[in-house]
Amino acid sequence: MVLVSVSCFYVVDITALAPMVRVGTLPMRLLALDYGADVVYCEELIDIKMAQCQRVVNEVLQTVDFVAPDDRVMFRTCAKEKARVVFQMGTADPDRALTVARLVEKDVAAIDVNMGCPKEYSTKGGMGAALLSDPEKIEAILRKLVTGVSVPVTCKIRILPSMEETVRLVQRIEKTGIAALAVHGRFKEERPRHPVHCDYIKAVAQAVSIPVIANGGSLDLVKANADIEEFRKATGASSVMLGRAAMWNASVFSSQGPIPVERVMEEYLRYAIRYDNHAFNTKYCLCQMLRDKVESPLGKQVQAAQTNVEISEAFGLQDFYLQTQEQLQVRRDSLYSSSQPDQPVMDGDVTMMAIKFERREYPPQITPKMFLLEWSRKEKLEQPLYKTVQRSQDRAFQSTVTVAEKKYRSSLWEKSKKFAEQAAAIVCLRVLGIPEGRIGEEDSGLVCKRKREWKTNGFTEEEGRKKRHIAGIQQENESSEFAAAANGSHHKPNGPAAQL
Known part of the structure; x- marks a missing residue:
């Protein structure tokens, strides 16, 4: 060459x-x-x-x-x-x-x-x-x-x-x-x-x-x-x-x-996953490679796929997909932990903190949103209002919650709408000094005791936590991909945009 x-x-x-x-x-x-x-x-x-x-x-x-x-x-x-x-x-x-x-x-x-x-x-x-x-x-x-x-x-x-x-x-x-x-x-x-x-x-x-x-x-x-x-x-x-x-x-x-084209397609898909290529663009290119095999079992599976998760499954690359997402998340966390403030800062009329929602830190069925809702009811305030935006180039989410006419937001972007809302709720709770329901936190009485049971289906607390963590990664990745597909984002695909 x-x-x-x-x-x-x-x-x-x-x-x-x-x-x-x-x-x-x-x-x-x-x-x-x-x-x-x-x-x-x-x-x-x-x-x-x-x-x-x-x-x-x-x-x-x-x-x-x-x-x-x-x-x-x-x-x-x-x-x-x-x-x-x-x-x-x-x-x-x-x-x-x-x-x-x-x-x-x-x-x-x-x-x-x-x-x-x-x-x-x-x-x-x-x-x-x-x-x-x-x-x-x-x-x-x-x-x-x-x-x-x-x-x-x-x-x-x-x-x-x-x-x-x-x-x-x-x-x-x-x-x-x-x-x-x-x-x-x-x-x-x-x-x-x-x-x-x-x-x-x-x-x-x-x-x-x-x-x-x-x-x-x-x-x-x-x-x-x-x-x-x-x-x-x-x-x-x-x-x-x-x-x-x-x-x-x-x-x-x-x-x-x-x-063989099947091997070429697999190598292409690895690059598409590694560089967060938009699912619709990835699907289009794979269908071009299939040509007259587009009606084969593999072709039909690719055509039916709507997310990168589903495309990965068609080629048996779901483990590679999950591993790549975890590696990217580790890189995000590392970047943010060294660059984002731990203390509240004001961005216009919004109070911000660098906070991520870690599902494993909370008991099953307990979330910060739940605690914020119950506290608002107790204080006879209007229900917390969440406004969430999605960034198309990496399909990450950021949410702002309004409570008592004040706004709170995490400066970090999350992989799903649900996680972004939970992160916003945590910012609000911490700024106001309200319990958020984390494991080991003293019972505040905001949420009924029945939902605080840690042992379910015969699992110990530690076993349950590990299973929830694994399931959470899969569920939230799929949720994020589905949301992106529904929005029809470009192969997108950072100033503010670069910070995933």
Whole structure:
């Protein structure tokens, strides 16, 4: 395999994962690198949305996230791919393109402008393949980027109706100073069922001196790793970019031969779990890999799954899922224990403390919410009112409770709505100096004695506590995943957002 650095586009004979909407997220990119891809492109990301994002270091996932105002993670990357990931944007505006490029340039190997997507969501804004009819705008965008960022700038085009037009366009593009050019060998109106025009790509490669990356050969010409070199020779290109062939089975990048798709899917799923990929995005990518096996027993189970827990069960990875969640929680707790105050602080009109709800610290059927409710009744106050929000990039929850017209909240985010409400109740109880029902706490009389029985179903106190702890992890993880699915969050997917 070719050694690839930040200047990867000055190296010939590379293989690249093509930019693919909904497919080119972090798990797929890392999987492609594992199997031998030299360069990986992210999915096309629109400049208008990206320009609103904040760059946030996610210390829990060990990623860099670009977070939109609605808390969706638009782009997530990590150190493993930094020198080999290309950020592809959809843009029709030079100034906005530069704003986005400067936002991400420290975390990627190169910036690419999409000039080949024929889909309406891209072309309707003058982006994608719509740019092919406006060479002046193409030049303005590329020159602005080339002179404005510190990483290589590239673009990806489709071919024009005639070979002469195509050659004239790429020669104009070359003069902007870009580092490389990817060419999808189909016309704007053509689709994958149409044959790729290798002769056009070859004409482009002969007409310019910069590296040319050939694209569009999946299925017809590239069915296995050995076909990649044949496609490169047929097009006269410096390198090859694969889309659908890699989407179906990323081991096409491996010179060791193909790997059964079920194993590839499992490796993909491990990355999706490790980097908290949104369940709907994970499910979509797995279904693309299944192809004609989508109606198989495994395919039906994947299609029916609504959460990462259920997807993990389909592949027998539920233990890996639970272990990963526990590891992430340990990392969260460690980060917060060293950075959050133990004493109450005011955030506007809200009293806050760094408190997490630990179910094992309370007897069965006893919760802080229960104690707060009973105390409010005793004091003839209105019932505590909880308002809970969910952060979409990590699907964590934070709750604020209002009691006697005062608000209380934990500064820490919880893995479920229930836990977030319990944490808010604890803050309120501790600030007011009210018992909360923890094991070993003196009986306050707020909750009837019957609910304080510690021995149930023949278990000792310690045995019962362990069983409740294990069951609690599973139940709350499933609860969190279900809530996220119901909300339809993006593959999301931190300033405030990074702190899970």
